[in-house]
Amino acid sequence: MKVLVIGGDGYCGWATALYLSNRGYDVGILDSLVRRHWDLELGVETLTPISSIHQRIKRWLELTGKEIELFIGDINNYDFLQKSLQAFEPEAVVHFGEQRSAPFSMIDREHAVLTQVNNVVGNLNLLYALRDDFPNCHLVKLGTMGEYGTPNIDIEEGYITIEHNGRTDTLPYPKQPGSFYHLSKVHDSHNIQFACKVWGLRATDLNQGVVYGVLTEETGMDELLINRLDYDGIYGTALNRFCIQAAIGHPLTVYGRGGQTRAFLDIRDTVRCVELAIETPANQGEFRVFNQFTELFSINDLALKVKQAAITLGLDVDIQMLENPRIEAESHYFNPKNTNLLKLGLQPHFLSDSLLDSLLNFAIKYHHRVDRSQILPKVNWKRV
Ligand code: NAD
Ligand code: USQ
Numbered sequence: 001m002k003v004l005v006i007g008g009d010g011y012c013g014w015a016t017a018l019y020l021s022n023r024g025y026d027v028g029i030l031d032s033l034v035r036r037h038w039d040l041e042l043g044v045e046t047l048t049p050i051s052s053i054h055q056r057i058k059r060w061l062e063l064t065g066k067e068i069e070l071f072i073g074d075i076n077n078y079d080f081l082q083k084s085l086q087a088f089e090p091e092a093v094v095h096f097g098e099q100r101s102a103p104f105s106m107i108d109r110e111h112a113v114l115t116q117v118n119n120v121v122g123n124l125n126l127l128y129a130l131r132d133d134f135p136n137c138h139l140v141k142l143g144t145m146g147e148y149g150t151p152n153i154d155i156e157e158g159y160i161t162i163e164h165n166g167r168t169d170t171l172p173y174p175k176q177p178g179s180f181y182h183l184s185k186v187h188d189s190h191n192i193q194f195a196c197k198v199w200g201l202r203a204t205d206l207n208q209g210v211v212y213g214v215l216t217e218e219t220g221m222d223e224l225l226i227n228r229l230d231y232d233g234i235y236g237t238a239l240n241r242f243c244i245q246a247a248i249g250h251p252l253t254v255y256g257r258g259g260q261t262r263a264f265l266d267i268r269d270t271v272r273c274v275e276l277a278i279e280t281p282a283n284q285g286e287f288r289v290f291n292q293f294t295e296l297f298s299i300n301d302l303a304l305k306v307k308q309a310a311i312t313l314g315l316d317v318d319i320q321m322l323e324n325p326r327i328e329a330e331s332h333y334f335n336p337k338n339t340n341l342l343k344l345g346l347q348p349h350f351l352s353d354s355l356l357d358s359l360l361n362f363a364i365k366y367h368h369r370v371d372r373s374q375i376l377p378k379v380n381w382k383r384v
Pocket of ligand 2: 262
């Protein structure tokens with residue numbers, strides 16, 4: 001099957017492209033490389049030294065004999081997008097190609113606008129390009145668990161059946177996202193659902209939790225294939241950050257009271273979930289939603305787990321409660337469902353098994369590359 005991975009130079013996209021290529025899919029990567037540009041603008045760098053996309057793909061070909069076709073450009077450029085799709089003729093498109101940091105989207109008006117235009121317009125262009133040339137192609141779109149927020153009831157997978165004044169309907173689950181980035185994902189979901197309804201497209205929205213880890217079978221094959229691992233206050237996510245902080249003896253940065261609970265998954269499960277979605281596509285006209293995560297943890301749970309694992313490696317780790325730069329519930333009910341992917345055959349990796357191999361050991365190996373000035377959060381949700 002021909003699968004185009006949009007955002008295939010990024011953290012989830014690179015691991016997914018190689019995984020699918022290794023499993024016999026005919027993979028193309030489309031990426032504008034804008035994430036590398038944003039890193040330069042922000043003055044931040046991944047912990048792991050990543051090679052250029054050209055070197056990466058060349059090395060993959062040398063190692064495995066498998067070719068990955070490359071399309072460099074922006075999906076906000078409709079002409080480029082349409083021509084790339086026509087050249088590659090995908091049967092499935094996996095769309096990772098968005099600005100994905102909540103703090104980045106909250107820096108100021110310009111970054112909020114950049115995030116929403118980049119994400120919403122890019123996704124809308126893709127919907128039009130599929131409608132016009134590839135209406136049977138399955139769109140697998142990366143959404144986020146943060147679309148739901150933290151409601152005081154159980155979170156279903158995309159839809160909820162509600163009885164109101166004696167009548168019943170199944171409706172999109174209410175969304176209460178916590179940043180302009182998370183809001184862009186809600187807008188995308190609505191646009192995709194509408195396109196499925198009016199044009200009969202087929203799509204799967206993967207509401208993914210926070211991804212952790214750096215190691216997959218393929219990216220671990222060679223230093224030139226290594227994946228990115230962000231630890232800075234803008235792009236670094238909680239667990240990845242904590243491991244790198246532990247490795248350099250920086251106190252773990254728990255925001256607020258640390259009772260914020262989120263859904264998590266190992267990057268090795270990200271790549272498998274995408275494959276499961278592709279293997280069993282949505283029906284024509286169907287907008288399918290899967291909640292993509294394997295475990296729930298509070299931020300305090302995570303900090304304690306990292307501290308305990310670090311102690312076994314002889315590292316001395318403190319936990320520091322910082323004033324929360326975000327506006328979010330710090331103690332709340334959180335019970336999302338994740339049965340759809342498990343039913344399709346997902347066999348989760350659990351954090352307790354991967355904390356050392358896929359994270360702490362990498363953090364220790366590359367700790368000399370850490371810029372300590374990038375660790376504390378600099379973006380505040382409040383008007384300052
Ligand atoms: P990333 O920043 O590492 O990768 C995104 C890639 O998309 C980059 O290579 C970037 O250059 C490319 N891109 C961005 N805008 C583009 C455009 N307009 N045209 C072409 N390419 C473009 O991000 P990631 O962590 O790999 O996240 C990938 C997707 O998964 C995002 O949509 C994100 O919202 C979602 N997601 C990520 C996580 C996580 O924990 N990392 C969790 C849930 C959902
Ligand atoms: N947090 C800390 N300390 C830190 C970093 C974060 O306490 O050093 C807290 C935050 O306040 C928040 C939680 O950890 O409560 C998660 O923050 P995060 O930065 O790890 O993740 P988030 O901003 O939610 O975004 C990440 C990805 C995004 C994806 C999302 C999945 O960057 O692309 O959509 O995870 S989810 O959270 O399920 O929406």
